[in-house]
Amino acid sequence: MVTKQVGGSPEDADLRRADSLAREIFSDVANKRAFLIIEALGERTLRFSELRDEVEGISHKMLTQNLRMLERNGLVRRAVYPTVPPRVEYSLTEPGQALRATVDGMCGWTHQYLGHIEDARRRFDA
């Protein structure tokens, strides 16, 4: 993604490890649902069911799955309150907030070029 021409030296081994990890993270995070969840959370704290309503169209399963993944990568914080009924709250960590900036960028991009894209599609589909 950034590193090229790595040789056989010890420092290069580190570079390769970092690069493979970076690709892995990219595969996890650069995905539609993860972005939507990050957008939905913003700087709020939301319960599972609220998040489910917020990210419309997402299934229970995919939401948990992606939340686990984001939690594992340290983007999302999960707080469990052992009440009855149980209460689980999700919020963005600092790294999560940092990524939100670029996700916001993409949202802005989408709206800015909406017209362009609509036109491009019409032209292409003809």
Next chain:
Amino acid sequence: MVTKQVGGSPEDADLRRADSLAREIFSDVANKRAFLIIEALGERTLRFSELRDEVEGISHKMLTQNLRMLERNGLVRRAVYPTVPPRVEYSLTEPGQALRATVDGMCGWTHQYLGHIEDARRRFDA
């Protein structure tokens, strides 16, 4: 993604249309491979096979598929030179370049938080 509480008025119909289109674009573009292709292109012009080498691990099929998608949405320009053998060159359009900025942002984010993430994973996996 941005629009909420839309009612039944004509302007709201437009908002809904724009929003559904925005979600569609999001689904198309917010994907691992699209990002990698955009990164690979940067401000260069690359042939199909060069692109294939650049985005390592991508299959012939997935590359064409994503290139078509990006072309359809007007992010990528496809130039065909009817020589023998044929020569096809891909480059980013202006909207594509604009999106590249945010993709770059994500790459930067990845490297910045690599350590954080590695730690978070270790903690989670325990």
Next chain:
DNA sequence: CCGAATCCACAACGATACTG
């Protein structure tokens, strides 16, 4: 309310072969 697990339909994917 939250989440894990099961089942299964169907889409995604890679490999391969074929065309201009």
Next chain:
DNA sequence: CAGTATCGTTGTGGATTCGG
């Protein structure tokens, strides 16, 4: 070289159910 088509496999994702 670039692209399309087909095929078989894998995997994804939704519905449902059960448990804490």
